[in-house]
Amino acid sequence: MRKILLLILFLCSIFSSVFAYQQIETQHTRIIFEEDDQIFAQEVASFADEVYENLASYLDYESDGKVPVVMSGKTAWANGYYAPFPASIYLYITSPDNRFIGSRTASWLRSLYTHELTHYLHLNANVGPAKVLGFLGPGVNAFSTVFMPGWWIEGITTHTETAFAEGGRGDSLPFELSYQVPLQEEAMWSLAQGAYNGPFAPSGRIYVTGYLMVDYLIKTYGVEAFNTINERFAAFPFLGLSPAFRKVTGYSAKELFTFALEERGKPYKAIEGEMVSIRGQGNSYLPYETSLGLVGYRESPYDGSALYRYEEGKEPERLFSLPISGRSSIALSDTVALLSVDSVDPTDPSSLSLAQVSYSDLYLLDLENRTSKRLTENQRLVHPSLSGDGNRAVASRISGSFYELVEIDLEEKSVELLYREERTSLLEPSLNTDGSLLVFLALQEGNSSIKLLDRQGKVQTLVGPTKSELRSPLFDEDGSILFVGEQDGKFSVYRYDREGEETIKLFSDPAGTIAARINGDTLIYETYTPEGYVLKSVGIDRMEYSPVTFPEAKMETGTFEIAREYPISSYRDNLRLNLVLPFPFIEANSIQPGLWFHATSNLRKQSLIGSVGYSFTGMRPVSNVVYQYAGGNYSLQLTGDLNTYDIDSATYLTNASVTVGLPVYYHSGFNTIKRISLQPSLSVSTNYSDWAGAATLTIGGSSVSRDYRTIDFYGPSMSEVAAGIQVLTNGDFSSQWYAAYSSIMRQQRLFGGRHMARVSLSGITSSQGVGSAYPLFSFRPLGDGDVKIRLSASYLLPLGLLDIPFLYGGITKAGLELSAKTAWYLDDGAVQWEDAWAVGATLSGNFVMGGPSFAFQPFVRFAYLFGPDDWAITIGMNGQGILEFLPTPDHAPHL
Known part of the structure; x- marks a missing residue:
């Protein structure tokens, strides 16, 4: 065990020195x-x-x-x-x-x-x-x-x-x-x-x-x-x-x-405009005229992110889901949409648990047939914009702490720098109908400007710079520019007349006008409600047409300079002790002294957690240590147990294991996120007279839908597949045992709604029998054989979103799972049914601790086993049972 601990400390030193990180003190x-x-x-x-x-x-x-x-x-x-x-x-x-x-x-x-x-x-x-x-x-x-x-x-x-x-x-x-x-x-x-x-x-x-x-x-x-x-x-x-x-x-x-x-509190009277969008929890954003009609993007905790069609006299119609978030992730033209879709790459070596490498790539979506085409790969592009004819596309690209403008070739799928300014963020670009003009926001040192860029590269400042906040510039049908600006403590809609070179105030709603456009003889605008952003419309006859001037910039803008260059040195991500607590443990019905400790590194790539103690019963030291390294492109876990008392054999066991996680494939696409990973491990165990070893290889894959909604208590639609094999041997390799297992699961959204169905099939074969594996809930298996297969089916019903304060946080949602399970055995070539099947109802809640924002899912489950007519009640947390109530103790499985 001492050698294992020395190996752990040696690996800690190696890993802390291979990171390409630097430091300034x-x-x-x-x-x-x-x-x-x-x-x-x-x-x-x-x-x-x-x-x-x-x-x-x-x-x-x-x-x-x-x-x-x-x-x-x-x-x-x-x-x-x-x-x-x-x-x-x-x-x-x-x-x-x-x-x-x-x-x-x-x-x-x-x-x-x-x-x-x-x-x-x-x-x-x-x-x-x-x-x-x-x-x-x-x-x-x-x-x-x-x-x-x-x-x-x-x-x-x-x-x-x-x-x-x-x-x-x-x-x-x-x-x-x-x-x-x-x-x-x-x-x-x-x-x-x-x-x-x-x-x-x-x-x-x-x-x-x-x-x-x-x-x-x-x-x-x-x-x-x-x-x-x-x-x-x-x-x-x-x-x-x-x-x-x-x-x-x-x-x-x-x-x-x-x-x-x-x-x-500031009393005011909101404008009595006509409601265009749904009034309910969620945000509805400014719509566009398309071949499908007036279409806009909405995100809701109940229905997720989707496109909606607005028709006068009708309820808004949900068209289809989109894998985006926020008003600035979509641009629409007549027949296509340009989307900025976020993704993460947890397999990148630079990914940290608190700062994963991430991208925002562009997709072109055909509105009629709903097919998508990926335009960029591993870019960081936001605020996409399409010309009205759909032939030109631009976006803002992340450049350090700022944003620059780029152009995207829709045919070649290339990205080229269009325009940038030092220490300035260029955001919310908007193209006119034929793509010859581009209007955008320029944010520099806390001031806002609206600028115009033509095909020849000429830049003209139209509004500002001003200390007032400016938002959402876009071209009106007549070529003038509509935008939202802050003045007198509220957002109003303005028009910049390019011919007269003047700014005119058009409309204001005390509840806010975040973005607006004129559609025929009405003004459609985003405004705020207690449930989120909604769309309202007012007739253009309610506009006031008064010239205005925005306040001047709050400071002189200039080139930022760092007054002093600090020396740079290499950084070693060493483990740091966080906490040591008394941790007495029970052995042979007596309490023994011990300590629990926790250490991690600043980058969270390394952790060392364990306990040490002394058994006065066995007169020997006792410890459990787990070292983990998370490197993005692979992970490593080393585990050591020294003198753990085994009740069944009444002996002290010492165990050591090493497990490596290898991501084989990871891809974040338009509709799904797919991954495949490989996990080999080796372990040894000894009681100081005999020893045994085990080698395990597991491969797993998943495909998870990006159509996730807050109300999805059980997650979105997904598929999971796993398979593994384990070989065990004794110390002299005179005998071996094996076990092989596999499982497949599919969870599917029903009829595009909130309910889910889940079906899973699991199988195992072992040279030592499989009777205790894959129980039906917590009931003891009734058979045995060389192979066992368990079939499970569930109906998953979200019970709603909640907002109920409780203790030091609140309950935010709940769900009910109705499930059934049964199993079959294969013994000497003959198939035998379990002679029983079980049903269960599991009620779960989601409890969020306010301070640390940790989420817990307590549950209570009632299960009934038909055949023997047994029942069980389980109370637990995050899928793990804590308390169980059975008619007799003999009904509990041995796992």
């Missing part, structure tokens, strides 16, 4: 990155210590350690994380193409770093039990996070990203609409519902609730109140935040939420 941070991302790492280093010192002072944080900052530049979307075990922050270099953090953000990386560093300082502080239990490891700081509501975690970050960086959600009008509209329509969620992200709008509810609460708390009582509440809560987190709120402010958290809403 500042006074307070260790910035970790790949070589291609040096310039962005230098940018973060240029402000890292300044932001750290400001926030650390603000949040009363004291520590001498450096903050690990992992940067990822191979993603197709924006994100960032604070991750415990070990405490570190992740920054995606890609900025958000939907500007969810606000249009006035001068530097995406600074805003993101401010947000995630706030998490680090808040959640990694030595408060509560960490003050006295720090000797157990730095991971003890995360103890109170489990009981924190999501709004408390994200509230302080949305506050600091607004107060300590340019822009931020607190300065974003779309973010403000997400609470102003529900307030106006008396549809505001409760504080308890703001503790977790539910299935309904707004998708970032914990951010909205948190900003309202924490910003009000700090503005009213000072940041000292936040720090004191946080420390009091951490000392005893089990009763929630309200006791600490009441002690510090004199009010409960619920009462303060009411005060915050009263302060923020």
